[in-house]
Amino acid sequence: PPVALHSWAILPDRVVLLATPADAQALPRLVQGLARQLATHMSPGRVFNERYHSALVADDWLPACMVWTESLPVRHGLVDTPTRWPWSSAQEHTGLRDPGGLTDHPAYWGMGNTPFARQAHYQQLLQSGLSQKENKEIEQALRGQWALGHQDFLAQLVLQGARRPHPVSRGRPRKQHDSNLVTK
DSSP states (O other): OOOEEEEEEEEETEEEEEEESSTHHHHHHHHHHHHHHHTTTEEEEEESOOOOOOOOOOGGHHHHHHHHHHHHHHHTTOOOOOGGOBBBSSSHHHTSSSOTTTTOOOHTTOOSSSHHHHHHHHHHHHHHOOOEEEEHHHHHHHTTOBBBBBHHHHHHHHHHSSOSSSSSSSSSOOOOOOOOOOOO
């Protein structure tokens, strides 16, 4: 498929997808097609309030991003547990519903040798939730459209890409004081 969907959630104000596109244009085409489909069922108005945001995610961050995505309905006060929200992939990942159109990422497969072991492990992750720091890092990466991953991953992206994968500190760089400089 052009886009492998790993996790998703539909909320009243947003659609969140965790996906791996086959090429650079696959994700923009998917979002555009989704907007066109939604527009045919809406009264006049805009489908999306603003442009879509995306972030490049390292494999080791994928389970945390799945939990973040499927926990959005809880953080927005819509339900008390992620598996009660019918418009997300939480029920598929915990074995309460057939996996439908999901493509399991290798990071999810690494959670156990059997589907039952993976579902039980993921259920524990979902119940534990994320720390405030992890939630903040994911949200900042998504809002700023930065990469999310460990330092080696970010360093590799610097070598491959034309854009910085993470923000730099604000303000002007500090002046370097030269110890060999003599002043009077």
